[in-house]
Amino acid sequence: MTFNQLFNSFIAKHGNTHDVIFFELIFYVSPSVKTKDQFIQKRNETIDFKEKFFWKLVKQYFVEQKPLAHIIGQTRFCDLIFKVSPKVLAPRDITEQMTRDFIDKHKNDKPSHLVDLCCGCGCIGISIKKYIPQFTVACIDKYWKPIFDTRDNGIKHQTQLTVDCVDAIKYLARKGNIDYLISNPPYINKENFANEWMFKYEDKHALIAPDNGLYFYKEYFKWLDQHTFKEAWFEIGYDLEKPLMDLAKDFQNIKVSFIPNKQYIVIKRKQ
Numbered sequence: 001m002t003f004n005q006l007f008n009s010f011i012a013k014h015g016n017t018h019d020v021i022f023f024e025l026i027f028y029v030s031p032s033v034k035t036k037d038q039f040i041q042k043r044n045e046t047i048d049f050k051e052k053f054f055w056k057l058v059k060q061y062f063v064e065q066k067p068l069a070h071i072i073g074q075t076r077f078c079d080l081i082f083k084v085s086p087k088v089l090a091p092r093d094i095t096e097q098m099t100r101d102f103i104d105k106h107k108n109d110k111p112s113h114l115v116d117l118c119c120g121c122g123c124i125g126i127s128i129k130k131y132i133p134q135f136t137v138a139c140i141d142k143y144w145k146p147i148f149d150t151r152d153n154g155i156k157h158q159t160q161l162t163v164d165c166v167d168a169i170k171y172l173a174r175k176g177n178i179d180y181l182i183s184n185p186p187y188i189n190k191e192n193f194a195n196e197w198m199f200k201y202e203d204k205h206a207l208i209a210p211d212n213g214l215y216f217y218k219e220y221f222k223w224l225d226q227h228t229f230k231e232a233w234f235e236i237g238y239d240l241e242k243p244l245m246d247l248a249k250d251f252q253n254i255k256v257s258f259i260p261n262k263q264y265i266v267i268k269r270k271q
């Protein structure tokens with residue numbers, strides 16, 4: 001079996017919209033093919049890994065619905081590779097979109113301090129530090145598994161960060177003013193999710209939030225209402241726009257903007 005024959009067989013089964021999955025799995029299982037250029041060079045050579053093992057990983061993805069990041073132990077985010085350990089949340093495309101938008105908007109800002117609350121593997125805070133090096137960045141998570149990944153990813157990308165294993169709300173309670181806050185907090189309403197398979201690969205506490213999914217936003221809004229800051233960017237659930245609009249009405253000092261066709265909000269102080 002050559003690399004090209006394997007590719008054709010994969011496409012015949014899963015269609016060419018999944019070629020990204022094919023290549024990520026090949027880069028993982030092959031000791032010699034780590035880029036598409038290497039694949040093209042070697043396409044007529046015999047594969048250098050066990051074919052059965054490759055198909056086992058394909059099955060994990062398509063049948064067992066295991067996130068690719070957990071199959072190969074890493075993911076691409078803002079053109080950087082992040083280690084993602086079992087049970088740590090696999091970063092999503094919508095989070096990458098928010099992070100890219102933040103970087104585009106602020107890459108030429110003067111030095112400022114940013115906190116990534118609920119940092120998981122550190123993908124948001126580390127990407128920002130990498131592309132906006134004049135910022136100081138702190139990454140916060142309540143649990144050790146994500147914190148260890150953030151530390152490892154920070155070292156891998158040679159970024160200087162403060163990394164703290166602490167509850168995000170307790171962290172804010174002891175902080176004065178912060179320039180930028182960014183967060184993809186847990187926001188799934190437990191009542192809507194009887195779907196236990198969802199928690200097979202990712203911890204419940206990375207996904208579920210009390211108070212119909214609003215707990216973190218309520219606490220964040222309370223803090224923002226009472227402090228000085230430049231901007232806060234928070235990812236939101238697709239079903240949270242209306243409840244968050246209602247929630248925002250309870251706070252006098254902040255203006256919450258919903259970004260059309262994007263799953264995040266940007267908050268500023270009212271002038």
Ligand SMILES: C[S@@+](CC[C@H](N)C(=O)[O-])C[C@H]1O[C@@H](n2cnc3c(N)ncnc32)[C@H](O)[C@@H]1O
Binds near residue numbers: 089091119143168
């Ligand atoms: C939705 S995940 C986001 C991870 C990462 N920022 C990303 O976007 O891929 C939420 C993260 O919040 C963390 N977390 C849950 N409760 C927390 C709390 N009270 N304080 C700080 N972090 C918390 C979880 O461990 C998890 O890593």
